[in-house]
Amino acid sequence: MPMTARPAVHVTESETAAQRACEQRIARMPDRPKTYHVVTYGCQMNAHDSEKLAGMLEAMGLTAAPVRDEADFVIFNTCCVRDNAERRALGNVTWLKEVRRTRPEMMIAVCGCMIQEPGMAERILKQYPFVDLAFGTSNLHRFPELMEKVLVTGGRVVAVEEEDMIAEHVPVRRLRQDAAYLTIMYGCDNFCSYCIVPYVRGRERSRRMADILREAEELRDGGVKEIMLLGQNVNSYRGEGGEDFPALLRAVDALGVERIRFMTSHPKDLSDGLIAAMAECGHVLPQFHLPVQAGNDEILRRMNRHYDRAGYLDRVRRLRAAVPGIGLTTDIIVGFPGETEEQFLDTLSLVDEVGYDSAFTFIYSPRTGTAAAKMPGQVPEDVATDRIQRLIALQEKRQREMTARFVGQTERVLVESLSRRSDRAVSGKGEHGISISFPGDSADIGRIIPVRVTGQKNNTLTAERTEA
């Protein structure tokens, strides 16, 4: 991989203005759809892209429909990181076909990562004749123009480009008022051998520091209590003036936003500078998502991860020394091609050794076009299923042991919602990133409330309110 970053290509101001003008023209069309519904799959990147789609749709004069069968315009923002994500998205598009039979005026669009796969947009238009519009991740900022084309011509429109751009000033309709996503960089250059993301999200490109800080200030002034800095590899951030991620983190911290989180970090770029910034920035929460993927050096090498087990464990040690009690989470893949029982046992022993507060575990899913899909020794499904079950059992045990350190401690919880189990309880995340539920009602949503942790239940902590 070339080490010099290409200069980021920004969408020009006149292009941005043209898209905003499109929204205005659509808003004035008498026959345009009146309501919309966005269906989102995948990661936080996609969730935030959906907030931009909703923002543009509202600028076109549409309002949100709570139920998708009733919307005039339904858009599916897809993910293709694993086969089941892709199947779920396509399954739902097919289901809508039935709905559209009773409501022929309904418009349907498909966008997101899946569309960016080679040949996928054409395949979708062919197999799903009721889809009106398909566009990839690199065309998101051109959505108003594409929408206008569909509405004016009545034809079907496809747009998939290779060009990696950065678009500023796209309207955003945020799902939450108290917590907000803020993208700092797009794309990925790492090409982990199993992963499709670099192919569907394009090359790494970072936003300008000034644009990021402007957005963070707007969020702060709008009353947002927590900002999540987003990127496939946030810690690979490189601003136009050469600023690195720790410098950006310190600058956002200085704005006085109450809580700052970020994801996802790549272990190879976890520098001492970042660890120091974590320790010194008062608003940066003591939590870290550090995907390890595997605990065996040979597997890590064939995954193209650029670190080994000892290097990873060393970074974990340094993080914990600098930020005592830090909440630590990870992602793990089992059944990578050629993974032997012994190599899998190394992953189990790493999980045992680190002691994560939570882990996302996945069975390897071959993705067409990636290096690993062509590797010999694809692991049979029953073997992979057995491994993930053993991994989950161990992780649940370690999770209980690790999160016991919070019992008796005070945490400040940003309340997200009513608890799923009771309408007299609320839940949210404490500053260490762990879910906590405690007695409360809907008036608590969006507030930061101090609690004392009293116990553990399933994968969450239970607590009581304190007056701290």
Ligand code: SAH
């Ligand atoms: N950029 C982030 C997130 C990538 S996608 C990172 O590098 O950590 C989120 C997770 O999905 C990955 O961490 C990995 O564990 C998992 N994943 C990616 N491709 C996969 C595949 N082909 N099969 C199974 N899991 C995969």
Ligand code: SF4
């Ligand atoms: Fe995929 Fe690796 Fe990039 Fe993460 S760092 S998005 S796992 S290629």
Ligand code: F3S
């Ligand atoms: Fe999926 Fe695209 Fe995110 S493939 S995981 S939605 S970057």
